[in-house]
Structures are given as structure tokens and as C-alpha cells.
Amino acid sequence: MTDAVFTVVRAGPHVTYQNGGRPGMLRFGVPASGAMDRLALAAANLAVGNPAGATVIEISAGGLVLDCVAGEVGFAVAGGGFAVTSGKEQFGSWSVARIAAGMRLTIRPGPWGSWTCLAFAGTVDAPTWLGSKSTHGPSGLGGGKLTTGAKVRVTGTRVPSESLSTIPCPVFARPRHEVRVVLGPQERFFDEETIHAFLGQAFVLTDSYDRMGVRLAGPSLKPAAVLDMPSEPILRGSVQVAGDGVASVLMADHGTTGGYPKIATILDEDLDGFARLRSRNRVGFRAVTPEEAISIRRSGDAARRAYLAGVAARGIALFGQ
Amino acid sequence: MHGFPRFRPVAEQGVLIEFGDHISDAVHERVLFLDSILAAQGFDGFREAVPAYVNLLVIFDPLITDHARVERRVRAMLSGPVQARAEGTIHVVDVCYDAGLAPDLPEVARLTALSEEAVIAAHLSGEYRVFHYGFAPGYAYLAGVPEAIRLPRKTTAVRGVAAGSVIIAAAQCIISTLTMPTGWWIIGRSPTLILRDDPARPFLFDVGDRVRFRRIGRAELEAGQ
Known part of the structure; x- marks a missing residue:
């Protein structure tokens, strides 16, 4: 079986190799990284x-063009x-197809979403x-960013039994x-x-926005207390408020500690859904108790x-075991 | 410390355990104590612990456990006898303070009303402790910059500061691992790699370790790089 090789004709910003990430190293300043939309990563694979x-190759709204x-x-x-x-052929994401030498693959933003995963x-x-x-976006360490002229190599290639199918x-x-x-952990810096x-x-x-996070526009959330807070650990999904009252949501490549208060933390359960929003989309926040958060996560996980x-059963049927 | 520890829920997968409001060795010792018990014992659903100055974030698997159970478990761990924690390893980190590699040394000297040599001597005299990592991979926050050369960070950050730069702000010192912007004072360059290309031990320091600096000349720096 020969390898499949691609040349990057054009890659937008923030187009990188991603996988399930490298959890467990926050204590060394290393965020887990991994796909912004983890459900999409699993489905594509x-x-x-x-x-x-x-x-996979994670593609931003900047798009990607590859020549096989x-x-x-x-x-x-x-x-x-x-x-x-x-x-x-033209089709939307949530598709499975085949590509061979001499063909061009173009992926560009469509009606919704900020990130898509290309799995070979x-x-x-x-x-x-x-x-x-x-x-890791800020340093480029790991698989790395895709840039014009670079090669993408896929080994152990398999082809599907149907030319085009949907997920x-x-x-x-x-x-x-x-x-x-869940409000906090530093909501005490804000008045009612x-x-x-x-x-x-x-x-x-x-x-x-980038893979580290996105800045929001909206009501000013100026902290009531003077910011005298030692650097504290940050979790993916932290809603951090800078001294000027502007909120940011920290995402896959976040810094692991920071001295700005976090007014709330988005449930990990809802974070992929947040990552699928685009610039200028509206978003609202709803507080739940920690107990509710746990049960939301458990039922979401089952679904x-x-x-x-x-999706996996269909993948095996298309590609063999 | 009255009212501590405090337990604060973080989304559906974390508990932040606070031991104080202000940075001190005593508070950080409590952080390290819990960190060491978690590393030794863990619990069902324990994923990772992130120690910082005054608190520690415990991340857990929400399919297996929940905030209340984690809090009970951690309280039980903390109520046990306080074992003397193993003294952190002492690391010696080389620094070259030559002009050209220490662009802020003249300004630090001016602002502290010391000679450049006195600033260097003060920096070398400190015994530093690894309080936590943050900002970027391998950025270890060392506390212990002597009073005489403590300065608030600069008002604006400088871009493209080389990896290996030895930078200080207030009581903190960092040996940078990546080329990144910084608003801290750049007073030297080190060939000692904190972020190492060694899968068995990718980071030189553990939180709680101690660090001393040793002055080297430019020739030794270049030989070590």
C-alpha cells in the first residue's frame, strides 16, 4: 500500500494538526490542546x-486547499x-469520500461553525x-501548523467502499x-x-480569537474589588475578566495560570458548542449548580x-475492520 | 489561617482548594502538602492537580465522582498527620549577565540605585523556590528575588524575547523556554534548559524544588548552548 501525499496549496491561519490532546501536564504550564470541537474530532476519525x-487536520474559518x-x-x-x-465533487462537511493523486481538496467555511476536522x-x-x-498554537510545538508548500503524508491508507457518504x-x-x-471560582471580585x-x-x-481563547463584547464586568489576586490555575472554559471589565473565554491552548479573576467557568459539556460559534454570534450564559452540572454532563455523555x-459502526462497514 | 481551606467548584470537573489569600511560604507549603498526598494516593476519578501560589486545582472525571465527594476525600487527606514533605531537589542554573544578553540590566541598576555588578550579586544571592508553572510550557515561576532588586513589571511588553532569557518582576524570576513577549526585566541568558527534549523528564523542575543561580561567562554560555 503506498502512502498518500498532499501539498498544501493554501492554509488559513490556525490550521494545525490536532488529536485527543495531551492532558495531565497543566502543572508544567502545558494546556491539553487538542481539537477545539472534540465531538467533531471523534466523529471524523x-x-x-x-x-x-x-x-487530524483542524481547519479554521481561514480554510485549506490541498493537492493530492x-x-x-x-x-x-x-x-x-x-x-x-x-x-x-462538491459537498458539505459531515461527509466521507475518497481522494487520489491529481485531485484537489478545498475546504472553506460555509453556513456555520468556526472549526472542522479533516481525518484521513x-x-x-x-x-x-x-x-x-x-x-500547541502559541509555540507551534507538536504536529505543527500547516503552511503553504508543506507536505502532508498519510501512511497505512485505506479507501472506502462507497465514493461519497454522509455522517x-x-x-x-x-x-x-x-x-x-458554574459561577466562579473568583466571582467574589464582582458585585451582585x-x-x-x-x-x-x-x-x-x-x-x-484563536485557539487560546476568544474575547467577548457585551456589558462591562468591571471587578468591584481591587485586583490583588495571586496567579491561579485556569481551566479550559474559564470566563476571565481583565481589569478593564472585558471578558474572554479561554479555550484549548489557554495559559495554565493567570492573575485575572474568573467570573464563571463554562461546563466542559457545553464548550464544544461554544467553540462552534462564530465572530459576531450572540451568546448568553446560564448558571447551574455543581450538582446540575454533573448530571448535565452524565446525560450528555450517554447521548x-x-x-x-x-458513526463507528458505519466507519467499519465502509472501510473494513 | 482562619476559614481555610476553602473549596470552590469549577464547572462540572474541578474543585479549587484555597489555603490563603496572600502569597507566603506557609500557604504554599500547604499547597505542596496536598499536592504530594494527591500524587501518592489519588482517588477514583482523579485526573490531575495544578498547584499555584495559594491554591490547587483538582480536576476529576465527572462520570466517576463529583464535587462533594472530592471535597470529602480531600478533607480526609488534609486531616491526616502533616508529614514532613521531602525537601525539593536543588538545581543550579547557569546565567550569563553579559551586556547584549541582559538588555535591561542598566535600567534595573538605575531604578534600584545599584551598580550593575550589585544587581548581579543580588540576583545570585537569592535562593529561589519553584512556586508553580504558568503562562507557557515550562515557564516556572521562581520566587525569591531579593528585596533590593524587586521592581514592578514594565508598562509595556517587549516582543520576541529569546528563549533562555532570565527575567525578573517583583519577587519572581523565570527562565524563559520559548521566544515570547514579556514585560519582565531581562537581566541575563541561561543555557540551562527547563523544557527539555527528554520524554522521560521533559521539565527540569518539580514544583517545590529549589534553584540557585551560578554566573558564567559568554564562552561558557556559548559552549553550553
Whole structure:
């Protein structure tokens, strides 16, 4: 079986190799990184018969154009509503198809979403850092960013038994305009009115975003207390408020500690849905208790498992065991 | 410390355990104590612990456990006898203070009303402790900069500061691991790698370790790089 090789014709900003991430190293200043939309990562991989956390190319709204220069391989695009052109065929993300030498693959933003995952049926060749091929955006360590002229190599390639098929896109793979949070852990820096504004009013995502996080526009959340806070640990999903009252949501490549108070933390359960929003989309925050948060997570997990089992079964049928 | 520890829920997967409001060796000792018990014992659903100055974040698997159970478990751990924690390893980190590698040394000297040599001597005299990592991979926050050369950070950050820069702000010192912007004072360059290309031990320091600096000349720096 020959390898499939691609040349990067054009890559937008923030187009990187990602996988299930490198959890467990926050204590050394290393965020887990990994796909912004973890459900999309699992769906794209399972749809081509890969393990759920295998390495994919994560594509931002900047898009990606690849020329296949050798070999043949199946691929899946899952996440967001992106537009895909493969050779002469046009289709949307949530599809599985095949590509061979001489064909061009173009992926660009469509009606919704900020990130999509391109999974090849096989193993993507990319550098490993601290046990993972996920790219840490700010340093470029790990698999790395895709840049014009670079080569993408896939080994152990497999092809699907059908030329084009779809992956179901469930409601819980769509953007969430209301995300659930647990208040804190530093809500004590804000007065009641500010907490009320945070929970009661809409925010808008600005175009200041990357894999580290996104800045929001909305009511000012100026801390009431003087900011005299030692640096504290940060979790993916922290809603951090700078001294000027502007809130940011910290995402996959976040710094691991910081001295700004976190008014709330988005449930990990809702964070993929938040990542699917785009600049200028509206978002609201709803507080739940820690007990509610646990039960939301458990029922969400059960639904995801059932969905992904179906995607995996279909992947095995298309590509063989 | 009255009212501590405090337990604060973080989303559906974390508990932040606070031992105080202000940075002190005593508070950080409590953080390290809990960190060491968690590393030794863990609990069902324990994922990772992130120690910082005055608190420690415990991340858990919400499918297996929950905030209340984690709090009970941690309280039980803390109520046990306070074992003397093993003294952290002492590391010696080399620094070259030559002009050109220490662009802020003249300004630090001016602002502290010391000679450049006195600033260097003060920096070398400190015994530093690794309080936590943060900002970027391998950025270890060392506390222990002597009073005489403590300055607030600069008002604006400088971009593209080379990896290996030895930078200070207030009581803190960092040996940078990546080329990144910084608003801290750049007083030297080190060939000692904190972020190492060694899968078995990717980071030189553990939180709680101690660090001393040793002055080297430019030739030794270049030989070590």
C-alpha cells in the first residue's frame, strides 16, 4: 500500500494538526490542546475507521486547499457547516469520500461553525511533542501548523467502499447560543449587579480569537474589588475578566495560570458548542449548580456515546475492520 | 489561617482548594502538602492537580465522582498527620549577565540605585523556590528575588524575547523556554534548559524544588548552548 501525499496549496491561519490532546501536564504550564470541537474530532476519525482521538487536520474559518500528489485515501470532514470540493465533487462537511493523486481538496467555511476536522483513513505523519501530535498554537510545538508548500503524508491508507457518504450531524453537534456555567471560582471580585448583567445580558463573540481563547463584547464586568489576586490555575472554559471589565473565554491552548479573576467557568459539556460559534454570534450564559452540572454532563455523555457508536459502526462497514 | 481551606467548584470537573489569600511560604507549603498526598494516593476519578501560589486545582472525571465527594476525600487527606514533605531537589542554573544578553540590566541598576555588578550579586544571592508553572510550557515561576532588586513589571511588553532569557518582576524570576513577549526585566541568558527534549523528564523542575543561580561567562554560555 503506498502512502498518500498532499501539498498544501493554501492554509488559513490556525490550521494545525490536532488529536485527543495531551492532558495531565497543566502543572508544567502545558494546556491539553487538542481539537477545539472534540465531538467533531471523534466523529471524523470514527467515520474512517480510526481511533476517536487520532491525529487530524483542524481547519479554521481561514480554510485549506490541498493537492493530492501521490496515492489514494479515504477521508472524512466533520464539524461545522463547511464547504468541501474534492476533484469535481462538491459537498458539505459531515461527509466521507475518497481522494487520489491529481485531485484537489478545498475546504472553506460555509453556513456555520468556526472549526472542522479533516481525518484521513490511515495515520497522519507529524511530529510528536510530549506524547501527542496536537499542536500547541502559541509555540507551534507538536504536529505543527500547516503552511503553504508543506507536505502532508498519510501512511497505512485505506479507501472506502462507497465514493461519497454522509455522517449524521446531531443537534448536539451544532452551535450553542446559551451555554451553561458554574459561577466562579473568583466571582467574589464582582458585585451582585455585575453577576446579574453577566447572566442576564447577551454577549457577542469578537473577531479577536484563536485557539487560546476568544474575547467577548457585551456589558462591562468591571471587578468591584481591587485586583490583588495571586496567579491561579485556569481551566479550559474559564470566563476571565481583565481589569478593564472585558471578558474572554479561554479555550484549548489557554495559559495554565493567570492573575485575572474568573467570573464563571463554562461546563466542559457545553464548550464544544461554544467553540462552534462564530465572530459576531450572540451568546448568553446560564448558571447551574455543581450538582446540575454533573448530571448535565452524565446525560450528555450517554447521548454522545450512543451517537459515536453508530458513526463507528458505519466507519467499519465502509472501510473494513 | 482562619476559614481555610476553602473549596470552590469549577464547572462540572474541578474543585479549587484555597489555603490563603496572600502569597507566603506557609500557604504554599500547604499547597505542596496536598499536592504530594494527591500524587501518592489519588482517588477514583482523579485526573490531575495544578498547584499555584495559594491554591490547587483538582480536576476529576465527572462520570466517576463529583464535587462533594472530592471535597470529602480531600478533607480526609488534609486531616491526616502533616508529614514532613521531602525537601525539593536543588538545581543550579547557569546565567550569563553579559551586556547584549541582559538588555535591561542598566535600567534595573538605575531604578534600584545599584551598580550593575550589585544587581548581579543580588540576583545570585537569592535562593529561589519553584512556586508553580504558568503562562507557557515550562515557564516556572521562581520566587525569591531579593528585596533590593524587586521592581514592578514594565508598562509595556517587549516582543520576541529569546528563549533562555532570565527575567525578573517583583519577587519572581523565570527562565524563559520559548521566544515570547514579556514585560519582565531581562537581566541575563541561561543555557540551562527547563523544557527539555527528554520524554522521560521533559521539565527540569518539580514544583517545590529549589534553584540557585551560578554566573558564567559568554564562552561558557556559548559552549553550553
